[in-house]
Amino acid sequence: MPKYLVFMDLDNTLLGSDHKHISVRTKATIEKLQKHEVKFYISTGRMYELAKITQNRLNPEVGMITSNGAVFDGINGQEVTLLGKKTVEEAYKVTHDRKLPMMLFTPDTAYFTEKIPHFIAQNAGNFDEAFGYHEIENFEELQKVAGIITNGVVLSRGNMDELDQVRKELAATKLLRLSASGPDNIEMIPLKTDKGTAIKKVQLETGVDKDHTFVFGDGMNDLGMMKQAHYSVAMGNAIPEIKETANFVTDSNVNDGIATFLEAHFRELF
Incomplete structure (x- = not known):
């Protein structure tokens, strides 16, 4: 040891x-x-x-x-530790209404729910163009993978007020832990x-x-x-x-x- x-x-x-x-x-x-x-x-x-x-x-x-x-x-x-199917579905609803990019992860696979602008992607630690990502086009597709997601990140398109509102709505669910790796994102983590x-x-x-x-x-x-x-x-x-x-x-x-x-x-x- x-x-x-x-x-x-x-x-x-x-x-x-x-x-x-x-x-x-x-x-x-x-x-x-x-x-x-x-x-x-x-x-x-x-x-x-x-x-x-x-x-x-x-x-x-x-x-x-x-x-x-x-x-x-x-x-x-x-x-x-998994984020939880209900948590992922709620996060999708909150972000989809505003068409904010959300990335979701398993240990070996990444998904995105809105096309991520290049100016965001090139500065996102969880993004590597050589790695490959799977697009989730609707709620039905999300439901198929929601139960295996470990964590996620919501990315701002530049409107910080909008991101703050999403943060408040996610926090209100009391289903997950929130953090950030920078001012332009919200990190979604399992409770505790x-x-x-x-x-x-x-x-x-x-x-x-x-x-x-x-x-x-x-x-x-x-x-x-x-x-x-x-x-x-x-x-x-x-x-x-x-x-x-x-x-x-x-x-x-x-x-x-x-x-x-x-x-x-x-x-x-x-």
């Missing part, structure tokens, strides 16, 4: 400004610490199969918490589930406590995991709420904030 756990958000944390690549320095730091009983995890809102693209850029020893905690690597295999609940389960399974756990994040969907580690670290580019919650602040993602903090903490190894 490892002595330390490190959980890293992807967009604006581990990844650069292109939302795809890991710096040479950060990759080298991770690989060095892996040789010294430090277990690393990706911790992201992205679906499992899409997050594997980043895992493959590191190595298979990196564990994964995906779909904002709804899908993660446990010691006995992949653990999955987030990155933090998944991290807590990993800690219990590995026997590693909060005092030996590091988390790195920048956005609202990282708040839960900030409470699960003594070494809760906000990126230099994080939103104010994360910096206020975290115990530490490091440099930005484009300036190797993860590597900077870990190299300083484990300085005897560098």
Whole structure:
């Protein structure tokens, strides 16, 4: 079992400004610490199969918490929490009335309910043109997959007031947990589930406590995991709420904030 756990958000944390690549320095730091009983995890809102693209850029020893905690690597295999058929159907009704794009995910498949404009898609962490998506054209098609969905995201077309109203209507259902990875989206997560609940389960399974756990994040969907580690670290580019919650602040993602903090903490190894 490892002595330390490190959980890293992807967009604006581990990844650069292109939302795809890991710096040479950060990759080298991770690989060095892996040789010294430090277990690393990706911790992201992205679906499992899409997050594997980043895992493959590191190595298979990196564990994964995906779909904002709804899908993660446990010691006995992949653990999955579903959003719920009724929840998905209600979300469809709320977003369809306004024709807002909604993306829905299983661990290995992505669906969308409205054609996603390119300017939104190219900035969405859960979007990769090479991956492939399935369009849901009506409520009947939605019902066929609603029972296997783990999480989803509602994307704004630029009208923040409209997005805020959708957020209020979704919250009023009391069927799901809401978060966000940016100001222009709503992350839909199963009740009593987030990155933090998944991290807590990993800690219990590995026997590693909060005092030996590091988390790195920048956005609202990282708040839960900030409470699960003594070494809760906000990126230099994080939103104010994360910096206020975290115990530490490091440099930005484009300036190797993860590597900077870990190299300083484990300085005897560098």
